[in-house]
Amino acid sequence: MRKFLYIIVAGILLSAAALFALRLYGERLTELVLVPSAPFEVQGALADNAYADPAMWFSRPGMDAPADPARWQPPVDAEKSLPAATPLPSEDPAATSAGPVPRFAVFFIHPTSYYSGQRWNAPLDDEGATTLARNFVRGMASAFNPASEIWAPRYRQAAFGAFVTTQHDAQRALDAAYADVAQAFDFFLASLDADTPFVLAGHSQGSVHLLRxxxxxVAGTDLEPRLAMAYPIGWPISVAHDLPALPLPACADAQQTRCILAYASFAEPAEPGQFMTRYAAEPGADGQPRGAGDPILCVNPLTGAMGGVADISRNYGTLVPDANLESGELIAGAVPARCDPATGLLLIGDPPRMGPFVLPGNNYHSYDIPLFWANLRADVTRRMRAFAAR
Incomplete structure (x- = not known):
């Protein structure tokens, strides 16, 4: 028994030491493990007609609903906790162009799902990255499923390690990933009717490509009038140095269209640390340095307006995922939301129980969209009605 207790105490001490080391050297350890040590490999261009292949899409028109992750809906029983005024997932107002929501299309770019340190860009045949990306589409793109069409491309994404280093190869990896996304976007546009309005949405790495x-x-082209909304969620956008270079302003109120809704979620106390490191180290879209004290854009997803505070009564439903990110339950009133005026971070109060993917520093980056799933669904519905009315 005494030896057993010694083993338990030793295990506790080792765990405490590991946590202490992670806190002190977490950023350096992350770089050592996740930043690829291999040289960057130039990727060949995809075939010109690559995105004509349905297999190059996680979601696109013509897929059977059970096979399309973006058309997934939370279990019906979970919807009972939502306010009656909230558009419920089961209503599916986008089922017909004559329904209460006008016809529109969504182009959704999924976040990073490739965590290997072996390559700078994920191969298209990487099973683990593909499965996780599909689950991300299920839990995130589904918030925009009032749309008549949802398109979510597969692409040779940059590895997670590209976001925790300032090495030149990191930008080369992002450029390579963007080339695929841009090709998919061109196919998406060519597939739409010429008068169909569209929405751009993404998360994390997906938002990086969305902004580009x-x-x-889009900027300065005939696409601008058709772009109804942009949701580049989970990536820091400098109010001073990035936003002026974009063709849309930040959303000032919940009825505005042709605007940008973006935020980055942290529980309190927030310790953004590594999240802001690369942001501060690189220049903004205007070529000027951003710096650590440059506030990021925060449009409150509970109010639909830039800045401000909203309590939990405004949260129509948080999508709490299961352990495998394959399903989830909608819980109303789970978290509040407050835009911190000094940093621009979206603060959600005490850390909620969402799952094992919370990052150090109370960073709820992985759950940016699920935290406000029902509100985002109501947001795009409301704004598209306003867009059609105008």
Missing amino acids: LLREK
Whole structure:
């Protein structure tokens, strides 16, 4: 018994030491484990017609609903906790163009799902990255499923390690990933009717590519009037140095259209640390340095307006995922939301129980969209009605 107790105490001490080391050297350890040590490999361009293949899409029109992760709906029983005024997932107002929501399309770019340190870009045949990306589409793109069409491409994403280093190869990996996304976006546009409005949505790495699409594919073109909304969630956007270079302003109120809704979620006390390291180290879209004290854009998902505070009564439903991120339950009134005026972080109060993917520093990055799933669904519905009315 005494030896057993010694083993338990030793295990506790080792765990405490590991946590202490992670807290002190977490950023350095993350780099050592996740930043690829292999040289960057130039990827060949995809075939010109690559995205004509349905297998290159996680979601696209023509897929059977059970096979399309973006058309997934939370269990019906969970919806009973939502306020009656909230558009419930079971209503499916986008089922017909004559329904209460006008016809529109969504182009959704999934976040990073490739965590290997072996390559700078994920191969398309990586099973683990593909499965996780599909689960991300199920839990995130599904918030935008009032849309008539949802398109979510597969692409040779940059590895997670590209976001925790300032090495030149990290930007090369992002450029390579963006080339695939841009090609998918061109196919998406060519597949739409010429008068169909569209929404751009993404998370994390997906938002990085979304912002570049706005600058390089949309700004100053005839696409601008058709772009109804942009949701580049989970990536820091400098109010001073990034936002002015984009073709849309930040959303000032819940009825505004042709605006940007973005935020980054942290429980309190928030310790953004590594999340802001690369942001501060790199120049903004205007070429000017951002710096650690440069506030990021925060549009409160509970109010639909830039800045401000909203209590939990405004949260229509948080999608709490299961352990495998394959399903989840909607819980109303789970978290509040407050835009911190000094940093621009979206603060959600005490740390909620969402699952094992909370990052150090109370960073709820992995749950940015699920935390406000029902509100985002109501948001895109409301704004698309306003867009059609105008």
